[in-house]
Amino acid sequence: MRPEEGTLISRAQAIATLLELLTDQPVVICNGFPSREAHKIADRPTHFYMVGSMGNAAAIALGVALVKPNRQVVTFDGDGNVLMGMGTLATVGALRPKNFIHVVFDNEVYGTTGNQPTISNVVPLDKVAKSAGYLNVERVLDRDDLVYEFKDMLKKDGPSFLLIKVNEFVEDAGRVVHEPPVITRRFMKAIEG
């Protein structure tokens, strides 16, 4: 199903839905629109907003998850990001951190740079994650399924992978207002202990 068919939710709607279900879990959010939209929807100190280092969101979240095995760690990722750092799916699959939830907003384009197509329309990233060793893998197309599956993943041992097919709509979100060093300090303090 192509996103432009209009049957899918937007990434911002998906983010808003996920953030309603999350409380104080650390969330590492990839560069580009996902960070900007999450920041606009709910700016929490437990959010690590990325600029740059594309492809590394899951790696950063993995580092947090390995050090804090008793705390669920979530990453918000994009299809372009996952493709760029696809090796990290293998690392997660091999290490199998139980407390790791990988959410991917898949709009099949590099949205931040002008909607150039990625290749996720022909390479199903959920199947890649499954083959790599993620325990719970789901692909959802609408809000109801998203709520059901994400709630389920919050209850289960991971690693979990939730692929959300989203449309290309971009929320008018502006840039993240915090300077990167502030984001580091704020996030560290929020996930302390």
Add this chain to the structure above:
Amino acid sequence: MRRFQPVSVEQVCGTPLVIDSDVFVQSMQDMGVNFFTGVPDSILGGIIAELMIRRLYVPAVREDEAVGIAAGAYMAGRVPAVLMQNSGLGTCLNTLISLNLIYRQPCLLLVSWRGQDRNDAPEHRVMGEAMLQLLDTVRIPHRTLTEKTAVEDVRWVIDTSTKMHIPVVLLLAKGVVRGLHP
């Protein structure tokens, strides 16, 4: 536990002194480094084997991933080190710049210096020559480990990284710390 020996009889006698991997790892741990990840190199083989015996090593598949994992570990409260061949510096340069430097996150980088010796394999020649300039250009401090000044070198790298909140490189040439091959 054995420690670095700053002055050595071997050196006076002219026999090259090699730091044992377990001594090197123990010293890093003693100085507070408590999270290790990376991608292997033969020069680093002995250190990685020792880290694996101690169950301290998280294997990564690319150097930028290793730097990312280390960043997460740092933010979760650890003092991380990333091991890599200098070719990996090329792979992870963007992450070092747009994550560590921009977000002010320290990280210890233990980088093997391939291509220092002109007889090394051809793929190492360009990076082997350009590496110091490359690090200077992006303002990542660096120091080369020597047998004589090992304690001071490691201490300096940790202190500089912690104080400046940026990644700092400790370069390991062939034969300074015992590798897997003699």
